[in-house]
Amino acid sequence: MLNEREIESCYLGQFIPVHYHHNMLMDQNRMHSFKSAIHYAVRPGARVLELGGGTGVLSFFAAQQASRVYCVEYNPDMVREARRFLAINPNGHRVEVIHADAFDYLPPEPVDVVICEMIHVGMLREKQVEVMESFKRRYLARFGGPLPVFLPEAAIMAAQPLEQEYDFEGFHAPIVQFQETGVVYPGTVELAQPAVYSIMDFSQPVDMQIAWEGSMLIEKAGTLNAMRFITKNVLAVVQEQSATIDWLNHYMTLPLANPVRVQAGDLLRVAFHYRAGGSIPSLQASIRAELVNQHQQMAAFA
Ligand SMILES: C[S@@+](CC[C@H](N)C(=O)[O-])C[C@H]1O[C@@H](n2cnc3c(N)ncnc32)[C@H](O)[C@@H]1O
Secondary structure, three states: OOOHHHHHHHHHOOOOOHHHHHHHHHOHHHHHHHHHHHHHHOOOOOEEEEEOOOOOHHHHHHHOOOOEEEEEEOOHHHHHHHHHHHHOOOOHHHEEEEEOOOOOOOOOOOOOEEEEOOOOHHHOOOOHHHHHHHHHHHHHHHHOOOOOEEEOOEEEEEEEEEEEOOEEOOEEOOOOEEEOOOOOOOOEEEOOOOEEEEEEEOOOOOOOEEEEEEEEEOOOOEEEEEEEEEEEEEEEEEHHHOEEEEEEOOEEEEEEEEEEEEOOOOEEEEEEEEEOOOOHHHHHHHOEEEEOOHHHHHHHHO
16 A cells, blocks of 8 residues: 555656666766766765666766765665666676665765756656755754765756647647757747746755746747746856756646737746646646736836
8 A cells, every 4th residue: 555655756757667767878968968977076986875876877977986876766676677787887886776765865974976866847746856955954964064066066947938839630739748959849939038937056955936927028929828848957067167067858848728929029927836846737737928018018128
């Protein structure tokens, strides 16, 4: 019998089935960015903790330099798989795979770097923010400061109004969509520039409630019927080069309940709110997008 937390976890997709991990391993954009960031952040001899290890791949990257890696995973199937894979990879013996809940686990000693990839677009569904907040509180209580370096260090989130095609061979279905970044989709028209609505710095306390209200200047005429959500994860800050190693999640596009005709130069007032780790429908239901009338527009630009 599943308890309440487990039921919610299954519903929200917190525990990703084994076959989905293959997709994550195949995602070169994700893999390459994490490999580079871990290579940069983990110094020779470092102690590393990974929360939500899955196949163990990120712990494996860390183990190439670290002296010890604690890899925590809750799904027993993945614990077995990670142990199997690490046993056949170089330096896998430096990784200890621990079957535990990341909300409870603390390593037996202070660590230099914490890797956590429980990331969904907008920090929805998966418990990245909650797990990191819980970890910081418990770590400081047990070991005192300073906190380890977090990987990712930060996340930047933005929203962008779209006209989105929802016809599938004549079947009209306004439905949540995920799109690869860097691909031009003929059915997608960007009506304005993305507006940044949240910047999370994981080294600081992060609020679980995410709420935004702001305006967007429409650049193209069309029917505004969807909002795209963009999440860029700053995996590491490379200070020597004044650069960052980033990973951009797939775009998530949510249909709007009430489409609006817009013209170039219109000002759109947008508001939404959700809880980090919350469901996609909870965000979708909260989105308000309405045109500011001419009079208000003049005042806004004055
Ligand atoms: C998005 S996957 C990432 C897996 C791996 N780190 C990678 O990058 O390929 C997130 C992993 O976190 C695990 N997970 C989710 N919640 C957890 C928790 N509370 N404690 C430990 N592991 C958890 C999931 O089972 C899943 O394997």
